[in-house]
Amino acid sequence: MADCSFGITGKDFVLLASDQSAGRSIIKMKSDENKIRTLSPGLALAFGGEPGEFTSLGKRRLMGGTSNELAKRGGESDMIKRDTNNFVDYVERNLRLYQIRNNTELLPAPASAFIRKELANSIRSRSPYAVNLLLGGYDKVHSEAHLYSIDLYGTKAILPYAAQGLGIYVALSTMDKYWYPDITRDEAVELLKKCVAEVKLRLAYQFTFNAIVIDKEGVKNLPL
Amino acid sequence: MSRRYDSRTTIFSPEGRLYQVEYAQEAISLAGTAIGILAKDGVVLACEKKFTSKLLDDDGSAEKLYALNDNMIAAVAGMTADASILVNHARYAAQKYLKTYNEQMPCEMLIKRVCDIKQGYTQHGGLRPFGVSFLYAGYDDKYQFQLFTSNPSGNYSGWRATSIGANNSAAQTLLKKDYKDDLSLEEACQLAVKVLLKTMDSQNLNGEKLEFATLSLNKAESAPESTGNEATRGPATDEVTHRIWREQEIDELIKKLGVLDEKKEEE
Numbered sequence: 286m287a288d289c290s291f292g293i294t295g296k297d298f299v300l301l302a303s304d305q306s307a308g309r310s311i312i313k314m315k316s317d318e319n320k321i322r323t324l325s326p327g328l329a330l331a332f333g334g335e336p337g338e339f340t341s342l343g344k345r346r347l348m349g350g351t352s353n354e355l356a357k358r359g360g361e362s363d364m365i366k367r368d369t370n371n372f373v374d375y376v377e378r379n380l381r382l383y384q385i386r387n388n389t390e391l392l393p394a395p396a397s398a399f400i401r402k403e404l405a406n407s408i409r410s411r412s413p414y415a416v417n418l419l420l421g422g423y424d425k426v427h428s429e430a431h432l433y434s435i436d437l438y439g440t441k442a443i444l445p446y447a448a449q450g451l452g453i454y455v456a457l458s459t460m461d462k463y464w465y466p467d468i469t470r471d472e473a474v475e476l477l478k479k480c481v482a483e484v485k486l487r488l489a490y491q492f493t494f495n496a497i498v499i500d501k502e503g504v505k506n507l508p509l
Numbered sequence: 510m511s512r513r514y515d516s517r518t519t520i521f522s523p524e525g526r527l528y529q530v531e532y533a534q535e536a537i538s539l540a541g542t543a544i545g546i547l548a549k550d551g552v553v554l555a556c557e558k559k560f561t562s563k564l565l566d567d568d569g570s571a572e573k574l575y576a577l578n579d580n581m582i583a584a585v586a587g588m589t590a591d592a593s594i595l596v597n598h599a600r601y602a603a604q605k606y607l608k609t610y611n612e613q614m615p616c617e618m619l620i621k622r623v624c625d626i627k628q629g630y631t632q633h634g635g636l637r638p639f640g641v642s643f644l645y646a647g648y649d650d651k652y653q654f655q656l657f658t659s660n661p662s663g664n665y666s667g668w669r670a671t672s673i674g675a676n677n678s679a680a681q682t683l684l685k686k687d688y689k690d691d692l693s694l695e696e697a698c699q700l701a702v703k704v705l706l707k708t709m710d711s712q713n714l715n716g717e718k719l720e721f722a723t724l725s726l727n728k729a730e731s732a733p734e735s736t737g738n739e740a741t742r743g744p745a746t747d748e749v750t751h752r753i754w755r756e757q758e759i760d761e762l763i764k765k766l767g768v769l770d771e772k773k774e775e776e
Contacts, residue, residue, distance in 0.1 A: 387615070387618055389615070389651065391610070394611065394612065395610035395611060395612045396610075397611075398609065398610050398611035398612070399609055399610055402608070402609050426650060426651070
């Protein structure tokens with residue numbers, strides 16, 4: 286499935302935006318799927334996957350299973366869908382478990398390390414997850430906003446602004462031009478709108494977007 | 510009477526006690542004293558070395574002080590062989606945490622991990638409990654400097670100044686009397702020597718009979734050079750340093766304090 290997500294940081298906030306399409310190959314089956322998940326009061330991620338990787342990994346696994354298992358599992362796209370949501374559920378529950386056990390929230394930096402490690406272990410397992418994600422968080426201890434881009438191979442990058450999926454072809458230059466370290470929230474929202482406009486103008490695929498903003502007050506929806 | 514209930518660690522006596530655990534604690538109260546003092550800019554751990562001999566080939570390494578990770582040290586009272594097993598567990602857990610979360614394990618979490626192992630031997634039968642009490646000195650971002658103790662039952666507690674091992678109640682009385690809230694690390698070291706001198710049997714104190722370790726912060730001088738990537742730039746962070754003192758340094762501290770001279774004058 287074609288994905289498109291953006292992340293933009295400022296001094297004390299992060300914006301995350303993601304497309305809302307769900308489907309398979311060139312067919313869109315849903316255009317109001319929420320692909321942004323709030324993990325904890327100061328942490329959220331936008332998730333998607335590389336379509337090529339999805340199918341090839343899905344197929345490899347299907348070939349390994351028995352025919353009975355195959356029937357039980359249903360279609361390939363079903364499995365792909367489960368893949369990304371499963372992984373995000375797993376991460377969300379594990380971060381919550383950490384919070385309950387230790388009576389303290391994981392800050393964005395250690396949370397990103399945890400997610401990266403899970404993906405790095407997964408890619409080396411028999412049934413790897415195929416999830417790309419943008420993780421945004423506000424670090425209450427150091428009063429900083431962070432954005433991490435983590436891919437399905439377990440590569441983590443700390444970035445001031447980022448795009449994933451189809452957006453990288455058309456929006457990175459826009460971000461490069463307008464982003465600067467002290468960017469205000471209004472300017473960042475404007476920049477995000479410019480990126481979305483660029484996607485609408487240049488890509489053949491029709492996307493709808495939803496977005497959030499993360500700051501010291503928590504995660505809020507951002508009308509675009 | 511107690512013979513019926515103390516042969517296994519996991520059986521309660523009719524009075525509701527676990528004798529093996531209590532015996533383990535008893536064993537620790539015969540071991541060399543270790544005291545820990547929390548200062549505003551660091552933590553000091555000091556131990557009494559019980560076995561000193563001219564013939565012992567001393568390589569200068571501490572026998573009762575262990576570094577658990579970059580921001581924690583521990584002092585041991587009790588069976589050092591048992592301690593080394595637990596220290597191994599603790600080091601492994603700390604490095605595993607570092608690998609997963611890319612930051613040092615919070616102190617209390619690591620202590621809890623060690624205590625959970627200790628607790629296991631008071632419940633799952635057949636084996637004896639670990640005959641070790643620890644003093645932990647640590648630093649983490651959330652709670653800054655910390656001092657904890659743990660005992661064979663698997664309980665742990667946080668302190669500003671405390672002691673374990675032989676004469677620990679006498680040492681704690683002295684600490685209670687002389688501890689002030691805003692001690693500097695240097696003052697805490699001096700207090701540690703004073704307290705040890707009074708609780709130890711021997712008349713003259715020297716580096717041969719003591720082990721000292723301190724945990725403090727190395728203030729970052731300036732922000733690290735810009736790497737060009739704006740997002741990776743962060744505030745300069747203070748570095749936690751721990752140091753196990755050499756014999757010579759302990760001797761110097763004692764000499765500087767002049768506690769031995771005072772004692773002679775009194776006599």
